[in-house]
Amino acid sequence: MSANSKFKTPSGHALKAQKGQDPIVCLTAYTTPMARLVDKHCDVVLVGDSVGMVLHGFESTLSVTMDMMIMHGQAVRRGVDQALLVVDMPFGSYEHNKEQAFENAAQLMRKTGCEAVKLEGGAHMAETIAYLTQRGIPVMGHIGLTPQSVKAMGGYSVQGRGDDHKRIMEDAKAVEDAGAFAIVLEMVTQPLADEITKLVGVPTIGIGASVNCDGQILVVDDLLGLFSSFKPKFVKRYAELADEADAAIELYAREVRARSFPTDAHVYAAKAKKS
Numbered sequence: 136m137s138a139n140s141k142f143k144t145p146s147g148h149a150l151k152a153q154k155g156q157d158p159i160v161c162l163t164a165y166t167t168p169m170a171r172l173v174d175k176h177c178d179v180v181l182v183g184d185s186v187g188m189v190l191h192g193f194e195s196t197l198s199v200t201m202d203m204m205i206m207h208g209q210a211v212r213r214g215v216d217q218a219l220l221v222v223d224m225p226f227g228s229y230e231h232n233k234e235q236a237f238e239n240a241a242q243l244m245r246k247t248g249c250e251a252v253k254l255e256g257g258a259h260m261a262e263t264i265a266y267l268t269q270r271g272i273p274v275m276g277h278i279g280l281t282p283q284s285v286k287a288m289g290g291y292s293v294q295g296r297g298d299d300h301k302r303i304m305e306d307a308k309a310v311e312d313a314g315a316f317a318i319v320l321e322m323v324t325q326p327l328a329d330e331i332t333k334l335v336g337v338p339t340i341g342i343g344a345s346v347n348c349d350g351q352i353l354v355v356d357d358l359l360g361l362f363s364s365f366k367p368k369f370v371k372r373y374a375e376l377a378d379e380a381d382a383a384i385e386l387y388a389r390e391v392r393a394r395s396f397p398t399d400a401h402v403y404a405a406k407a408k409k410s
């Protein structure tokens with residue numbers, strides 16, 4: 136029995152070693168039942184701060200709090216026992232200084248039992264990422280389109296088409312050098328994603344980036360067709376569950392109004408029937 140065998144989930148180091156191997160499969164989850172479905176097929180489950188837009192109806196991720204990430208992180212933890220569990224640090228919980236970042240990252244790990252945290256930002260967050268990783272907190276980076284900066288960026292648009300190409304390359308290198316075990320590349324051009332994937336020694340996880348990234352991630356509600364307030368180009372719908380739910384709810388409403396539901400099969404007689 137190896138010294139590590141009591142840890143049943145993979146570590147950030149195990150994921151790091153997967154660069155250049157089979158593609159790393161990642162999805163989000165925010166609840167226990169969805170976590171169970173996703174855990175079965177994925178290497179990484181992310182409790183994304185996209186939960187604010189997908190489950191709480193916020194217009195951006197800026198309103199998401201530590202309490203929300205802790206509650207959804209705990210729910211997802213109960214459904215994940217195979218994949219690496221990563222929790223997003225919410226807006227305002229890590230930008231002030233590295234001590235604030237450590238305090239909140241430690242709280243996320245302590246209260247949810249996740250294996251790692253993710254935070255947005257490139258070179259300007261390198262010092263913070265180094266501070267966390269040197270103190271035992273595995274960090275996943277996230278560069279390119281960083282949704283917590285939507286108000287500064289003026290929208291959710293493709294990154295790296297102009298003179299920001301060089302800056303994003305430098306961001307990737309800085310985040311790797313700071314000790315991140317993997318880096319999410321969101322909505323950067325394919326040539327830029329490919330250059331970064333070749334440049335860095337840690338896995339790149341693409342979302343609207345490139346088929347050549349070391350892994351891919353999507354919001355699971357997007358691929359299931361459960362979320363439709365917007366549909367970025369990078370989303371592929373593998374199912375239309377909202378349409379199925381709509382049809383089911385419509386039929387229920389019709390049957391209640393027609394008094395065709397419930398039937399004898401759904402109500403209780405005075406005496407239990409022998410079966």
Ligand SMILES: Nc1nc(=O)c2c([nH]1)NC[C@@H]1CN(c3ccc(C(=O)N[C@@H](CCC(=O)O)C(=O)O)cc3)CN21
Pocket residue numbers: 184185188189196282290291292293354356357362365366367368369
């Ligand atoms: N459900 C969901 N899926 C996501 O991928 C996601 C979230 N929520 N919330 C946080 C961020 C926000 N994201 C977004 C939101 C909108 C676009 C979007 O509208 N993109 C368009 C316009 C592109 C452009 O202007 O150049 C697109 O066609 O891709 C992209 C990413 C990605 N993240």
Ligand SMILES: CC(C)C(=O)C(=O)O
Pocket residue numbers: 163181182183184185186223319321342352353354
């Ligand atoms: C889409 C992924 C990368 C994310 O950060 C989120 O779901 O919040």
Ligand SMILES: [Mg+2]
Pocket residue numbers: 183184185223
């Ligand atoms: Mg996020």
